[in-house]
Amino acid sequence: MTRPQRNTWQREAVRAALAEAHGFVGAQRLHETLRAQGSTIGLATVYRSLAALAEAGEADSLQSPEGENLFRSCATRGHHHHLICRGCGDTRELEARVVEDWAARVGAEHGFSEIEHVVDLFGLCARCREVA
Amino acid sequence: MTRPQRNTWQREAVRAALAEAHGFVGAQRLHETLRAQGSTIGLATVYRSLAALAEAGEADSLQSPEGENLFRSCATRGHHHHLICRGCGDTRELEARVVEDWAARVGAEHGFSEIEHVVDLFGLCARCREVA
DNA sequence: CAACTTGTTGCGAACAGTTCTCATTTGCAT
DNA sequence: ATGCAAATGAGAACTGTTCGCAACAAGTTG
Ligand SMILES: [Mn+2]
Ligand SMILES: [Mn+2]
Ligand SMILES: [Zn+2]
Ligand SMILES: [Zn+2]
Numbered sequence: 001m002t003r004p005q006r007n008t009w010q011r012e013a014v015r016a017a018l019a020e021a022h023g024f025v026g027a028q029r030l031h032e033t034l035r036a037q038g039s040t041i042g043l044a045t046v047y048r049s050l051a052a053l054a055e056a057g058e059a060d061s062l063q064s065p066e067g068e069n070l071f072r073s074c075a076t077r078g079h080h081h082h083l084i085c086r087g088c089g090d091t092r093e094l095e096a097r098v099v100e101d102w103a104a105r106v107g108a109e110h111g112f113s114e115i116e117h118v119v120d121l122f123g124l125c126a127r128c129r130e131v132a
Numbered sequence: 133m134t135r136p137q138r139n140t141w142q143r144e145a146v147r148a149a150l151a152e153a154h155g156f157v158g159a160q161r162l163h164e165t166l167r168a169q170g171s172t173i174g175l176a177t178v179y180r181s182l183a184a185l186a187e188a189g190e191a192d193s194l195q196s197p198e199g200e201n202l203f204r205s206c207a208t209r210g211h212h213h214h215l216i217c218r219g220c221g222d223t224r225e226l227e228a229r230v231v232e233d234w235a236a237r238v239g240a241e242h243g244f245s246e247i248e249h250v251v252d253l254f255g256l257c258a259r260c261r262e263v264a
Numbered sequence: 265c266a267a268c269t270t271g272t273t274g275c276g277a278a279c280a281g282t283t284c285t286c287a288t289t290t291g292c293a294t
Numbered sequence: 295a296t297g298c299a300a301a302t303g304a305g306a307a308c309t310g311t312t313c314g315c316a317a318c319a320a321g322t323t324g
Binding site: 175179180 | 280281282283284290291292
């Protein structure tokens, strides 16, 4: 499943930068941030590291409406969903038993198996609403 | 809101091709299909037409896991969700009052407004499961 | 600590999907 | 029929992402 991996300062740098980021961030932005801090890390490496973190379950990922892959180092371990502010990117982690149940039930009703679901909420947080 | 639009055979061709497609299709595939049928429609026009249909509510759209924008001419009018077979693309339209309510409630609880939600179910339909 | 093996890196090129530019065409109101 | 703005098509341009590969370096071995 997981083949041997080496510890590099690059991977650690990405992990750290992701942890410091507030909401969901894309590879490019994270790369810019790192370079701005003096790092010499390459963009491809940031992409590779983020993919690795996501696969390892250390980060959650989702697609922005613009089609960019965004990542976030989440506090909650295990399956959960997100409520994301379109304005500032502020993110809340959500439990959703109701939705889990609904997904399982509906899948079964239609004779589908191996159900996976994408459930994301986007909105404007209180602060961002005031500004506008 | 909606500015003047003209009726062109191109738009109608896209609408028709989309209606004949079984599941969700992308612009490129739809363009290939049309060209294969002898149409001289341009790719950019297919993109524009699909975007227009989606905006007009005549088609639903979602992002594939690979980041492609897929469209489908839906039977159900009004807001709904989908259960899509990973194998054959077969799609079922879903009502989900429970989810709607959950989304609205959770959004409000966190002081968010203008909530939008992405809710898609992917699985393996009965037929595709047998094959595997 | 040196030699070695092999995962990892950084760079630029290559890709995929989508949008843009703009000269030309065409719907349609007059 | 005439005129004008909307729409089209071809390709260039853009965006996000992956690839290819030579140089590098983590971790193992002796
Ligand atoms: Mn869930
Ligand atoms: Mn809904
Ligand atoms: Zn906000
Ligand atoms: Zn199927």
